[in-house]
Amino acid sequence: MSLRYRAISWNPQKRRYDAVMAASSGLYLALFVGVSAFTNPNATIETLLIRAFGTAALLLLHVILLIGPLCRLQPRFLPLLYNRRHLGVTTFVMGLAHGGFALFQFHALGDTNPLVSLLISNRRFDSLANFPFQPLGFIALVILFLMAATSHDFWLKQLSPVMWKRLHMLVYAAYALLIAHVALGVLQAETNPLLAGVLAAGMIVVLTVHLLAAQREHAMDKQPFETGFVAVCALGEIPEKRARVISLNGERIAVFKHDGKLSALSNVCQHQNGPLGEGRIVDGCVTCPWHGYQYLPETGVSPPPFKERVATYRVKLIDGVVYVNPEPVGQDGILSYTPSV
Template identity: 55%
Template structure:
């Protein structure tokens, strides 16, 4: 969390994260270009670089798309999600190098402006095998640029979380474009199963993890029956101390937390990146988002001063040994008296 804006709010975890990210990319590029130069001495350096950086970006894109559902399915992957935006920006830079070299190699130094050539050299839109694959990669690169350029929290706050989130969901459109770019491009020439099988495997893995994670979440989206404006959640014993459960009330996910004997309910949606607060913990008396550690006081849904984020709160009661949550949320930042449970903590 930060109240001001710096280029990067560095901490030990981010430095280690970026170190291993750069190390991994360097090892991949070294292995690809080293093996390529050794096995194919006639190959030009430009071709090796275009292919090495392009494939590195594609592999990193898969990793970026896998981390999200993996963390939904197993919270131990959350530390990999923590700094994912650095992975995204790095992936964009790799794709940019790939794209820049490709434009230089294939379109520059000729009788037409390189960008115009990129858009007009191949117009065989009615053919699958001849389809203009470079334009697909170009559009994907523009989406990646918009995402990288707005990845900072400054843009998240100024665009608002829903707009920012919608923009960044464009990664799935870009992923589809990149798959088509590869399948209709280099795989039209290099037809070895050793190349298209890993691509197919990557797609199946990304798709299936998303489907499985989505399926698991359906249980939490099951609407609870309402009685006189209140919804029964569970018994207080069902919530481990300083943890929460997620329940769907009137179509909205609500995070119900227990902090010793106190029971409190807030919106499940973190104001930062819509992270699932109900999967977080109460640390130092504050609900802590599992994604990036944004914190809120459970009594009023406000971030501790000097931070200004606020989330809606819900009234809570304990009746006949069960937790009941009022179905209508209170405005963000409204103080609510916690329900007090008399049982063992």
């Protein structure tokens, strides 16, 4: 958490994250171009660079799309999520290099403005096999640009978390456009079925992991509408300084147990909608597992000087059973109990 906006609030783990990202990306580009120069000695360097940057961007996008659901299924993947926005910006830069080289190569130095040429040179909208694939990649790149440009917390604040999240969910539209871009473009010319197989395998992995995570989430939300206090779990089911997440009337609520107290807060972090209930009580604060945003369990307010706030809920403990009222309250969602109960 930081009070002032900085271009990048560097810390040791971000540096390590970016070092691994840069090493992996650089290794990929160098290997692809270097090995292709031997396996395909007649290919021009422009062609190799276009292919290297394009495939690198698509590979990175697969990794980005997998991080979210993998974290839902196995919290040990959370370190990958912490600096995911740098992965997103890198993906855009790779895509921009791919698109820039391709735009110059295929459209520049001609009788038409390159960007106009990109949109008008192929008009076979009536044929799937001949469908213009380059504009699909261009639209995907525009989406990736919007996401990269607004990835900073400054824009999260300006746009509101809800709008920001909606904008960044467009990553799935970009992914679909890029799959179509590849399937209707290079795969129409390359005859080795392994290439189509690699693309299909990537899609299947992304889809499967999303479905597994969605199934888990859906099962959690499948609850009838309730009024008044609702029994949610036994006290013993909540580990100390951790939470149990319940879903009441469509809202996820995290019930934390800490230092002889129970607190119920909205499960949705105000920063990027991270799952607070999968966090911990650290230094007396509920700490989001995604980026470490913190809230006081008693009030749902971030410790001063921060001003973020999440909803809190009333809690009861009767005969070792925890009850929560799904109606949010202001600052009185705290219940003390005797830890020995």
